[in-house]
Amino acid sequence: MVRAQAMNQPVAREKKARKSIPIWVKGLVLPLFIIVIWQIVSSSGVVSATVLPSPLQIIITFYNLIVSGVLFSHLQISIYRAVVGFLLGASIALVLGFVVGFSKHSESYIDPTMQMLRTIPSLAVTPLFILWFGFDELSKILLIAFASFFPVYVNTYNGIRSVDSKLFEVAQVLEFSKWKQLTRLILPSALSHILVGIRLSIGIAWLSLVVAELMGSSAGIGYMIMDARQFSQTDKVFVGIIIFGVVGKLTDSLVRILEKKLLKWRTNFEGVE
Template identity: 65%
Template sequence: MKTAAYAGLSRQEKAEKIKKIRTVPAWLKGFVVPVIILALWQYAGSAGFISPTVLPTPLAILLTFYELTISGELAANMQISIARAVGGFLLGGGLGLLFGILVGFSKKTESYLDPSLQMLRTVPHLAVTPLFILWFGFDELSKVLLIAMGAFFPIYINTFLGIRSVDAKLFDVARVLEFNWHRQITRLILPAALPNILLGVRLSLGIAWLGLVVAELMGSSAGVGYMIMDARQFSQTEKVFVGIIIFAVVGKLTDSFVRLLEQKLLKWRSSFKGTH
């Protein structure tokens, strides 16, 4: 069978084919370190080296995840958290894109708006959370606005930088073609600034999840963050780990989605992919 498969191939082609067979897929390499950590973790917990209250074993966490899934508690809390994160991201990200275009396109607008926005950008989430609670209470509005505040700045800054990085010669071409303001944005600025904008979207999604955690931990009656706080009060460490893992997995999935979007929208771009 092997002889037939390699028949008619040169020595170099055979070597390349064998190398491809022996090469570990890139997606599989990412599981090597987590699997080793989980195996050591399970062994340490099963041998009694670590207290279950401090650090439960992966199998105990998996069992708790199964129980929460069967009871429907996890799905209900995830639905609420995702709705908050999406609402805050769309609000903050949409405004960030709009303000980034306005400030990036006009120096006059930049001189009026950018200094104030840069000052607000340095204010931490934890510093404004009590103020948001005083203004808007513990309702959904305060949580969505807190998430939106964090999601606003990455897209705003990257959109602004992306527009200012557009080659000035393209604007000369736009003047020759007599593009109006709308066509300059849709046909020239946004396509050229798209790599920076998508980077801003990735960063914004990550900060939106951080804002969600802060909002739900500070005061909430539902959501994954509330589930974590409720479990902490009753020393249900397995449940706390389930919530943390949920945040990590959903955050990774959203980041992977944007990276896939980058690959499809930025096929034209040629850049360094890293060494082997």
């Protein structure tokens, strides 16, 4: 026994040392590796700069766009569209999801229609939205709202339906009022589902933003990309793509932090070390 323990010690120490690398550093290894290879390829002149600008050139363009304020003004309008569209779609979805989740009656009236609309790709309705609402803000916001509606709706509805009936029985025995049933039982229980819906929805809102802006607009990151494409400014296209990626990741992380805070009572499997 004693010897076995002694032999185990160095192994344990080694494990600890490996553990001390922060997770975010691990996440950076692959992108950094790709960038280094990319820079080498670009510098050697094998590929032309119009096809694949070097990372360094992209950084310079990025810097110039920030300094001139162009990037910021495009980003501002894009974020405005995404936020308004998402809020509109998600809040209607939340209300409707609750209503349908609560009453069997409204479920049989509303849900089949929702399930049908859900299967329609937002790309397919884009021409219709443009015909109806023109090329200005309204059509874009509505398109984003349409797309971000369904994940929240489906997950809210599911969340409410998955409340444990055993806990409902407890609420009955403890004489919970209807209001307390909602705030202390149904909402907390459905919250994890709703948050998943919101996360998916934000992702889709961001996606539809690109669609909306590529279809036709005079401002926004999507427009910036389209504009740069026409003038073969590949580096600028890359800047736009990177912005989409970074902002998307940031918002996702934000919801995850929210999730961790609100659902700290949960003990879930978090993966193997």
